[in-house]
Amino acid sequence: MNDQLNLPPATDSRAVRVAGGHRLEGTTTVQGSKNIALHLYAAAVLADEPLTLAGAPEIPDTLVCTEILNRTGTPTKVVGDRFETTPAAAWYPVIPDQLGGRIRSTAVMAAALLARTGQVSFPLPGGDAFCRRLIDRHLAAMEAAGATLAVTHTHVKARTASRDSAAFTTDAATRQWGPSLGATVTAMLLAARLRGTSSILNPSIEPEVMVTAAVLAAGGVGITWEGTIALHVTGTDRITGGAFQIPPDRLEAATLTLAAAITGGTVQLDNFPTSEFPDGLVAVFADAGIELVPVNGGTLARCPAGPRAVHTATGPHPAFPTDTQPQLTAFLSQAPATSRIEERVYTDRTTHIGPLRALGAAVNADGSVITVRGPAPLTGADVAGKDIRAATAALIAALAAEGTSTIRGMYHLRRGYGGLLPKLTSLGAELTINPEMP
Numbered sequence: 276m277n278d279q280l281n282l283p284p285a286t287d288s289r290a291v292r293v294a295g296g297h298r299l300e301g302t303t304t305v306q307g308s309k310n311i312a313l314h315l316y317a318a319a320v321l322a323d324e325p326l327t328l329a330g331a332p333e334i335p336d337t338l339v340c341t342e343i344l345n346r347t348g349t350p351t352k353v354v355g356d357r358f359e360t361t362p363a364a365a366w367y368p369v370i371p372d373q374l375g376g377r378i379r380s381t382a383v384m385a386a387a388l389l390a391r392t393g394q395v396s397f398p399l400p401g402g403d404a405f406c407r408r409l410i411d412r413h414l415a416a417m418e419a420a421g422a423t424l425a426v427t428h429t430h431v432k433a434r435t436a437s438r439d440s441a442a443f444t445t446d447a448a449t450r451q452w453g454p455s456l457g458a459t460v461t462a463m464l465l466a467a468r469l470r471g472t473s474s475i476l477n478p479s480i481e482p483e484v485m486v487t488a489a490v491l492a493a494g495g496v497g498i499t500w501e502g503t504i505a506l507h508v509t510g511t512d513r514i515t516g517g518a519f520q521i522p523p524d525r526l527e528a529a530t531l532t533l534a535a536a537i538t539g540g541t542v543q544l545d546n547f548p549t550s551e552f553p554d555g556l557v558a559v560f561a562d563a564g565i566e567l568v569p570v571n572g573g574t575l576a577r578c579p580a581g582p583r584a585v586h587t588a589t590g591p592h593p594a595f596p597t598d599t600q601p602q603l604t605a606f607l608s609q610a611p612a613t614s615r616i617e618e619r620v621y622t623d624r625t626t627h628i629g630p631l632r633a634l635g636a637a638v639n640a641d642g643s644v645i646t647v648r649g650p651a652p653l654t655g656a657d658v659a660g661k662d663i664r665a666a667t668a669a670l671i672a673a674l675a676a677e678g679t680s681t682i683r684g685m686y687h688l689r690r691g692y693g694g695l696l697p698k699l700t701s702l703g704a705e706l707t708i709n710p711e712m713p
């Protein structure tokens with residue numbers, strides 16, 4: 276532990292050793308959604324009463340957010356799987372570099388502090404570094420909400436001249452891409468305590484946005500959707516608290532499905548209703564030969580006739596999510612034909628290609644298009660995943676490889692999933708964790 280910050284270090288030199296070739300079979304559960312949790316942790320800053328979020332994923336980002344809230348004034352603790360806050364007596368709206376630089380939702384946290392105090396200072400966000408991850412739409416929302424910004428290449432300071440800022444209109448659409456998930460939540464939090472009705476044009480409708488909107492609405496904030504055209508937010512000067520459940524992680528559900536499917540196995544996700552899979556993912560899975568069967572409020576996932584090649588593209592919810600593209604790429608390495616995936620959200624999200632090739636997959640990227648020629652025999656190798664889903668893709672391929680693989684990138688795996696490795700083991704995977712790797 277790092278005493279000063281009360282946090283686990285941002286590196287983990289352990290590695291996972293995977294003896295490939297074991298079919299995964301069985302039942303498991305899915306953690307609370309990492310990405311939804313991160314946005315709710317920021318929204319908790321706005322509550323004027325105690326707030327509890329059950330189902331908090333046991334990942335480093337939960338601890339980083341706990342520390343950010345405590346250091347900026349909101350008393351916060353994690354008790355079991357509950358993230359509990361009580362309202363601040365005073366705020367210190369400075370997000371320390373060592374904390375803000377470790378998570379992707381720093382600008383969203385900053386927006387909550389700005390809404391509370393009229394000022395905030397924060398470092399540029401961290402999170403996975405698979406490509407440039409811009410925050411211009413977050414900054415535009417802060418300016419629209421009346422803040423004056425001082426932006427350097429490492430930090431942002433924002434200050435509103437008057438605590439009585441007026442309702443505002445902002446556009447969450449990015450220049451090259453569609454709506455920004457993070458910037459939509461940033462704008463929502465900025466508007467939640469303002470007098471009057473603010474409008475967010477081209478809002479994202481990712482579950483992260485919908486769930487945060489629902490929690491704010493339960494707290495007394497007026498939320499009106501105009502489809503995907505606009506989200507109108509009517510502020511209130513008192514936001515109530517309460518207890519909320521973080522929905523299960525659709526990205527972990529997809530990961531477990533693909534991990535079982537590549538081994539020819541079956542997994543039952545007890546707490547993950549089939550309806551929680553985005554429509555685009557269901558369609559891609561169906562094309563790829565993966566069946567999702569509703570069972571007692573959960574989902575049985577299987578691939579009875581083996582993988583099939585697909586042509587698909589990532590996109591905004593409910594399309595096929597970018598955070599499952601690397602794992603699908605690993606799976607498609609075993610489909611007996613050529614697959615193509617166009618990555619439209621993060622056009623150079625290709626950090627998984629190197630590790631997959633090292634394991635034997637015939638995969639390459641040409642611009643934003645990833646081509647997978649299968650089936651290619653996979654053999655054990657020593658590879659490193661440099662972000663959450665790259666490490667996960669390598670792990671999935673290693674499960675189907677002949678021989679033993681070493682997957683480095685434990686910090687990234689732990690950042691994405693609190694318990695993926697024990698879950699895979701319980702399903703029949705042969706995994707060991709090597710304490711320290713050179």
Ligand SMILES: CC(=O)N[C@H]1[C@@H](OP(=O)(O)OP(=O)(O)OC[C@H]2O[C@@H](n3ccc(=O)[nH]c3=O)[C@H](O)[C@@H]2O)O[C@H](CO)[C@@H](O)[C@@H]1O
Nearest residue numbers: 310379408409410411412413449452455456457458620621
């Ligand atoms: C913590 C969290 O929830 N992370 C998720 C969130 O990230 P994040 O909040 O970064 O995702 P956004 O929806 O904001 O970003 C999507 C796209 O918009 C661009 N963009 C974003 C903001 C901005 O101000 N300007 C801009 O150009 C990005 O570079 C990217 O190409 O959504 C992504 C897309 O579903 C997921 O991959 C991440 O796992």
Ligand SMILES: C=C(OP(=O)(O)O)C(=O)O
Nearest residue numbers: 379401402403598663664
């Ligand atoms: C990219 C991801 O996370 P983050 O935005 O936290 O880096 C992810 O969840 O795949």
